[in-house]
Amino acid sequence: MCSVNFMDTSLSVEEQAIADRIQELKAMLGDDLLILGHHYQRDSIVMHADFLGDSFMLSQKAAQSPAKYIVFCGVHFMAESADILTSDAQSVILPNLRAGCSMADMATLNEVEVAWEEILKTSGLSDPISRHDPDAPAEDGAAYLVPVTYMNSSADLKDFVGRHGGVVCTSSNAVGVLQWAFDRAGPNGAVLFFPDQHLGRNTGLAMGITEEKMPTWTPGIGAMGELKGARIVLWHGFCSVHKRFTPQQIEDFRSAHPEGVVVVHPECPKATVERADAYGSTQFIRQYVEQLPAGAEVAIGTEINMVARLAQEHPDKHIECLDEEICPCSTMYMIHPAYLMDVLERLVDGEVPNQIVVPPSVQEGSLLALNRMLAILK
Numbered sequence: 249m250c251s252v253n254f255m256d257t258s259l260s261v262e263e264q265a266i267a268d269r270i271q272e273l274k275a276m277l278g279d280d281l282l283i284l285g286h287h288y289q290r291d292s293i294v295m296h297a298d299f300l301g302d303s304f305m306l307s308q309k310a311a312q313s314p315a316k317y318i319v320f321c322g323v324h325f326m327a328e329s330a331d332i333l334t335s336d337a338q339s340v341i342l343p344n345l346r347a348g349c350s351m352a353d354m355a356t357l358n359e360v361e362v363a364w365e366e367i368l369k370t371s372g373l374s375d376p377i378s379r380h381d382p383d384a385p386a387e388d389g390a391a392y393l394v395p396v397t398y399m400n401s402s403a404d405l406k407d408f409v410g411r412h413g414g415v416v417c418t419s420s421n422a423v424g425v426l427q428w429a430f431d432r433a434g435p436n437g438a439v440l441f442f443p444d445q446h447l448g449r450n451t452g453l454a455m456g457i458t459e460e461k462m463p464t465w466t467p468g469i470g471a472m473g474e475l476k477g478a479r480i481v482l483w484h485g486f487c488s489v490h491k492r493f494t495p496q497q498i499e500d501f502r503s504a505h506p507e508g509v510v511v512v513h514p515e516c517p518k519a520t521v522e523r524a525d526a527y528g529s530t531q532f533i534r535q536y537v538e539q540l541p542a543g544a545e546v547a548i549g550t551e552i553n554m555v556a557r558l559a560q561e562h563p564d565k566h567i568e569c570l571d572e573e574i575c576p577c578s579t580m581y582m583i584h585p586a587y588l589m590d591v592l593e594r595l596v597d598g599e600v601p602n603q604i605v606v607p608p609s610v611q612e613g614s615l616l617a618l619n620r621m622l623a624i625l626k
């Protein structure tokens with residue numbers, strides 16, 4: 249089993265005691281245990297992770313692992329995806345059940361169902377649920393509304409998407425997934441993209457779709473823009489961390505570092521992405537920083553724990569967060585080492601605490617939507 253090569257050297261006495269106990273418990277559980285850590289977790293969690301990565305990579309690691317207990321140090325939707333992709337004999341555990349995602353919470357099943365019916369009625373598009381084979385490209389002359397959900401969404405939305413001929417995407421594969429969806433929608437069809445408007449808009453613009461063809465949908469308000477002739481209907485959601493990065497911060501960095509470069513995450517607003525030198529997923533950002541020469545100066549627009557870790561890993565480069573005031577993602581931060589220690593103690597005692605179980609009624613559609621994405625990636 250791979251282990252994350254990062255050890256925090258600045259733990260307090262109490263934190264060190266917790267870290268030592270976690271290591272003892274890990275040793276007791278042996279191969280029965282897999283600990284996954286998201287890039288946005290704090291160092292005192294990451295140091296215990298068997299794998300560090302983004303939500304999709306970690307779900308794949310869960311799916312490939314024979315471990316009986318998978319402790320997911322991330323947020324709720326990530327643990328749900330891991331549960332969908334693992335066998336019934338495996339248990340996925342979230343150390344703190346309150347660790348959700350504010351963006352994922354911005355789209356509920358009821359809101360999406362209301363929007364779906366309204367958009368179908370107004371646009372005149374067809375529901376792919378009526379198709380004999382929703383995985384085949386659209387028939388000549390047909391125009392469908394195809395749902396695409398970002399990985400950052402609840403399992404019941406992934407199920408909705410799967411049942412309506414749609415697919416899941418991540419920030420690293422959004423272009424390929426949207427192309428797949430457009431082929432299923434037909435040249436006059438459209439995609440309903442949720443919950444992150446910024447990832448949807450930035451990806452649409454990169455694919456040559458104009459903003460007039462991307463109206464926004466807000467529950468309780470409806471569409472901002474024309475639904476007839478739209479190519480992507482963007483849900484109004486956003487990430488509270490990434491929306492804080494602004495064009496002004498980029499200007500300020502460039503003034504202080506004329507030779508510096510800026511890289512941001514596609515969950516940032518369009519105006520910020522447009523002014524950056526590069527943008528992409530957490531994995532892209534890591535690779536972008538790695539290929540920069542020694543002495544390079546770079547500002548990064550993503551969560552602070554990941555930026556701080558990159559700075560420690562690359563002492564030969566000047567790395568700073570684009571927003572000097574940025575806080576960690578508040579829900580990711582709910583995974584405290586004491587919670588991790590507690591769930592491991594209980595596992596050793598024979599209990600299975602904080603298990604995330606996706607109900608069988610939404611397993612099938614969710615798996616279909618996730619498997620469509622995996623097939624596109626091949």
Ligand code: SF4
Nearest residue numbers: 349350351487489577
């Ligand atoms: S960083 Fe944003 S999208 Fe990611 S878990 Fe936190 S709130 Fe959700």
